[in-house]
Amino acid sequence: EPEVTQTPSHQVTQMGQEVILRCVPISNHLYFYWYRQILGQKVEFLVSFYNNEISEKSEIFDDQFSVERPDGSNFTLKIRSTKLEDSAMYFCASSGSGQGKYYEQYFGPGTRLTVT
Amino acid sequence: DQQVKQNSPSLSVQEGRISILNCDYTNSMFDYFLWYKKYPAEGPTFLISISSIKDKNEDGRFTVFLNKSAKHLSLHIVPSQPGDSAVYFCAASLYQGGKLIFGQGTELSVKP
Numbered sequence: 414e415p416e417v418t419q420t421p422s423h424q425v426t427q428m429g430q431e432v433i434l435r436c437v438p439i440s441n442h443l444y445f446y447w448y449r450q451i452l453g454q455k456v457e458f459l460v461s462f463y464n465n466e467i468s469e470k471s472e473i474f475d476d477q478f479s480v481e482r483p484d485g486s487n488f489t490l491k492i493r494s495t496k497l498e499d500s501a502m503y504f505c506a507s508s509g510s511g512q513g514k515y516y517e518q519y520f521g522p523g524t525r526l527t528v529t
Numbered sequence: 530d531q532q533v534k535q536n537s538p539s540l541s542v543q544e545g546r547i548s549i550l551n552c553d554y555t556n557s558m559f560d561y562f563l564w565y566k567k568y569p570a571e572g573p574t575f576l577i578s579i580s581s582i583k584d585k586n587e588d589g590r591f592t593v594f595l596n597k598s599a600k601h602l603s604l605h606i607v608p609s610q611p612g613d614s615a616v617y618f619c620a621a622s623l624y625q626g627g628k629l630i631f632g633q634g635t636e637l638s639v640k641p
């Protein structure tokens with residue numbers, strides 16, 4: 414069964430450093446998303462991407478964040494200058510294949526980002 | 530953002546019995562509702578969904594009920610199995626391709 418994959422599974426970085434989180438969405442999906450979950454809190458939306466552009470972003474997704482789909486398979490989230498409060502699990506998701514399926518988002522296993 | 534709420538942080542059920550997980554929402558414009566199951570250190574796994582134009586959707590042991598007038602949905606698991614022990618999130622979307630707004634989650638424990 415197709416699945417969303419994410420790399421790395423765990424990333425440790427120092428405050429102020431840039432990180433790139435990588436995702437390979439399900440191949441015939443059209444919508445791509447990033448979410449994060451800070452320990453003990455809700456899963457919260459960061460950004461959605463459709464037709465090679467951002468379709469929606471949250472207040473969290475400020476100028477320090479960017480997304481890119483550099484080729485036909487990868488989808489990346491870049492944090493330019495990490496802060497301690499960026500420490501969280503980051504989930505990539507994708508949706509969109511067939512009638513009524515555009516709502517059903519399938520999530521990757523996540524990348525645990527630890528900022529020290 | 531408290532548009533989707535799960536008021537029970539935990540639920541304990543005996544194996545073989547019914548598990549009922551509840552979710553309330555405030556935005557009447559939500560078009561679609563979904564339930565996800567999550568194990569520690571893994572991503573949410575899609576379980577079952579329901580369109581706002583329906584009041585019930587069934588898939589094997591899982592049934593989701595939607596009461597639009599009460600702005601309430603529930604997930605029934607019958608019969609419950611120990612492998613169902615996980616955190617369950619309800620989520621809602623305003624339109625296809627739109628963001629999901631999640632509840633806080635309910636941790637289900639199914640005891641043998």
